[in-house]
Amino acid sequence: MDYSWIQISVAAVFLSVVITLVLSRGYGWLSPTFWRNAAVVSSMIMLFILMWLTFDTTEKIRPGAGRVPTWTVINHQIGLKWDGEKRRQVPVVGEQTGFFGKVYSPDEAFALINKGKMTLQGRNCMECHQILGNGAYYAPDLTRAWLDPWWEERIMPALGVASREEAMKTWLQHPDKYPQGRRRMPNLHFSDEEAVALVAFLKWMSAIDTNGFPPRFGVAQ
């Protein structure tokens, strides 16, 4: 994008005011006509800018375009690193490690994450958890769930499994049996396929560049 937010804001306000004034020549600022013009002009200008920015945003949030990862990111190691210039964490994609002992092709990875997204919606996770910070506040934010240190520190030893993906899959299928606090997640009866797909979705989501939200994830301990 060639314009900064300040330029866009100033242009939007300036154009709204000037066009309204030009269209309302001869009417006092207390007349209904003046404000009717203001209403129509400001709505149209803001709507136009929103449409324009939507095209720009849509391009920039395509998987693989930089901010949202490609589907095959699930085959790789993922982490967060502190970016001293931006003063926030950014996701980093590391070497290829496979996922559940397998390397997924782009099509397979897409199908799996898609299944995970549908399961996420079908089981209504968003009415307990936040996804990218939006949703309910009964359960933890899932944006960086894949990167949570507790999988290694507590869940893997408790379940006796050797990898993070195994730990997540098994825990998600039996959250009622391994509660970590007073609030328990109910058993939502995921099939094996659904559970693997959810883990893939969560792993993929953890590599989205969210401008640093949630702040300082996992830094304190």
Next chain:
Amino acid sequence: MNAFALRQPKELFESQKLALWYFAVAVLLFGVQIIFGLLMAYQYIDPEFLYGKLSFMTNRTLHVNAMIVWLLVGLMGGVYWFLPLETGREVVGIKLAKFIWWVIVAGVGVVVLVYAFVQVGPGNAYTLWFINEGREYVEAPRWADFAIVAWVAIFLFNVIATTLAARRITGLLGVLIFDLVALGALYTAGMHYTVNVTMDQYLWWWVVHLWVEATWEVLVGVVMGWSLMYLLGTPRKLIETWLFLEVALVFGTGILGLGHHYFWIGTPEYWIGLGGFFSALEPLPLVAMVVHAVYDSGAHRLHTVNRPALFWAIAQAFGNFIGAGVWGFMQTLPQINMYSHGTQLAAAHGHFSFFGAYVGTVLTLVYIAVQNARKRVVVPLDSRLWPWAYGFLIFSIIGVVASFTISGFAQTMIERAELGSTWNAYITSYTHPWYTNTHWWRFWMGMLFLGAYVALVWDLLTIGRKPAAAVEAAHD
């Protein structure tokens, strides 16, 4: 009685009779919303309560969906109520309007039963079409989405056709039509499935934000305009000038204010500046509405044909400003929102704003309708009970909001800022006494709210029945 109120004939218009059904269903669903809110509030105290049977997500879905539906139904009821008075004729296409209404009532019944008993489904398209779409506020399965679009389309047809038949367009009608087109179109933005969660939320907010912070806010401007004309006899020119000013400010700030939801979902960085700037200006129109309401009621020294309706209208102006404007502004700057995002601070603001802006409006409309629904119309409408319902609803919602504000602040500081939002941070924050203390308080304030709701319903059923010393309406 003022000129606008005198337009009401003795026999209700057909569309006003339909509006009474709208209001009855709205008030009923309000009760449903409260019940499920209380169940959730109790699950915060005892997480094992109904665990696995009626789990939190099910109660919450019913709580927020009942809210969206009853408030929308109430606002639409307000339009059906005032449209014949504004145009001086029966609404065109009233048969169709009645037909779709009963379809919608049946549809809502089915959706509620499916939410409550089927609850969730397998991860496939079938679930999204027939059980639950799993996106907060717009969980309605896809088939119901189409029913809703048909409903809004018929509603829009009623408004446009009636305006055309009356051969006279007023400023209020012009704004209403403009707004309803946008409102309907925006709903379709939420009817997509996409695997890209960033794109998904980008469009999801078009429904959620551009409904409540743009198109609903303008719809409220229209029905409150009519209400003030009815209640106080405010001159049309004044109402319409203010309405245009409000539209200019609401759309001028709210459309790009949408950016305050695009800070952290994966969208580009320019939204941080744009969203922060425009959303920080969003309270401006809300200040204008307070000025308007205070000026109008002051100018009439609170002389009105309907006291409960006028008091709800005043509460609406303040509630909208404080709940949406102040509680929203408090967390809208990106520097603050980075830490408060996704905490119960949002729920504090959500309760205050929906109550202030929309519950206040719908109850104003309901009291106006109730006044005219009886055999003999009592002027001014008044009772001993309504101030109690009014006072306790407002008091207890403030209690609920205060509890969410404190737990939200504790969450912001402990879970987000101090401990970095991990699973461990989450447990540390929700077991902190600052947080847990609010659970009880929220629950009992909620019980009080339920009591006040019962008083409200009782008052609606009885007010105006016994016109002891009341003056008869001019047209009686």
